Amino acid sequence: MEKNNLPELHIAASSEEVLRQMAEFFRDAALRAVAAQDRFSVALSGGNSPRKLFELLASAAYRDQLPWEKGAFFFGDERNVPHDDPESNYGMAKAALLDPLGIKPEQVFAVNTALPPEQAAEQYTQDIEQFFAPYTARFDLVLLGLGDNSHTASLFPHTPVLHTTEANVQAVFVEEKQAYRITFTAPLINQARAVAFLVYGGDKALAVKRVLTEDRQIEEYPAQLIAPTSGNVHWFMDQAAAAELGQLGATTAD
Numbered sequence: 666m667e668k669n670n671l672p673e674l675h676i677a678a679s680s681e682e683v684l685r686q687m688a689e690f691f692r693d694a695a696l697r698a699v700a701a702q703d704r705f706s707v708a709l710s711g712g713n714s715p716r717k718l719f720e721l722l723a724s725a726a727y728r729d730q731l732p733w734e735k736g737a738f739f740f741g742d743e744r745n746v747p748h749d750d751p752e753s754n755y756g757m758a759k760a761a762l763l764d765p766l767g768i769k770p771e772q773v774f775a776v777n778t779a780l781p782p783e784q785a786a787e788q789y790t791q792d793i794e795q796f797f798a799p800y801t802a803r804f805d806l807v808l809l810g811l812g813d814n815s816h817t818a819s820l821f822p823h824t825p826v827l828h829t830t831e832a833n834v835q836a837v838f839v840e841e842k843q844a845y846r847i848t849f850t851a852p853l854i855n856q857a858r859a860v861a862f863l864v865y866g867g868d869k870a871l872a873v874k875r876v877l878t879e880d881r882q883i884e885e886y887p888a889q890l891i892a893p894t895s896g897n898v899h900w901f902m903d904q905a906a907a908a909e910l911g912q913l914g915a916t917t918a919d
C-alpha cells in the first residue's frame with residue numbers, strides 16, 4: 666500500500682450499521698459531484714455484498730436524499746453472461762437499485778456481454794471515454810467488494826490484468842472460475858475521486874487482514890493495487906470483517 670494513500674477504515678458494530686455508513690458515503694459523494702458538475706458517475710460493484718446496500722439506497726430512507734436523475738451508473742466488473750443470468754452484476758443492480766428507483770435506461774451503462782469478452786471490454790472502454798470526453802475518465806465514486814481470495818472487481822490473483830498500466834477495461838480469463846470476466850483495471854479505478862470497499866462478514870476477515878497488513882504482494886492480494894491517485898481508499902467494514910486486524914482495527918474504528 667502506498668504510504669501517501671493510507672486506507673481510511675470505517676469499522677461498524679454490525680452489518681446493518683456498515684451498510685448505513687456506506688449509503689451515507691455514497692449519498693455524500695453524489696451530492697458533492699452534483700454540486701460541482703451537475704451530474705454524478707458511479708461504478709457499482711457486483712457479487713453478493715452490494716445487494717443489501719442497493720436495497721437500502723432504493724428504500725424510503727434514502728431514495729429522496731439523492732438526485733438520482735443526475736446519476737450515470739457503470740459497472741466496475743462484469744461476468745461474461747447474459748444480462749438476465751443470475752450471475753450478472755448488471756442484472757443484480759437492475760433488480761435491487763435501478764428498477765426500484767426508476768432510473769432511465771440512458772443513465773445506465775452496462776457491459777455488452779453479447780459481444781466476445783475482448784470486444785465487450787474495448788466497447789466498454791470507449792463508452793467510458795465518450796462519457797467523460799474531452800476529459801480523463803474520473804468516476805465520482807467506485808464501489809468495490811473483496812473476495813475471500815483478496816480479489817476486487819475482477820482483478821483475480823495471478824492474472825495478467827494485474828500488471829497493466831492502462832486505465833481502461835479489460836477482458837481476463839479467470840482459471841479458478843473457468844470463465845471470462847470484464848473488469849476495470851486498477852489504474853482506471855485509482856483515477857476516481859472516491860474509492861470505497863464494502864466488506865462485511867467473518868468469511869472476509871482473513872482477506873481483509875492480508876490486503877491491509879501484509880507486505881505488498883499483488884499477485885496474491887490484488888486488492889493491494891487500489892491506491893487512488895488523489896485521496897484515500899475507504900474501507901467500510903463490520904467488526905466481523907475487521908476481526909483479524911488487531912491493533913490497526915482497534916485504533917481506527919469509527
Ligand SMILES: O=C1O[C@H](COP(=O)(O)O)[C@@H](O)[C@H](O)[C@H]1O
Pocket residue numbers: 710711712713714715742743744754809810811812813816817818819
Ligand atoms: O466476483 C465478484 O466478487 C467480488 C466480491 O463479491 P462478494 O460476492 O464476495 O461480495 C465483487 O466485488 C465483484 O464485483 C464480483 O464480480
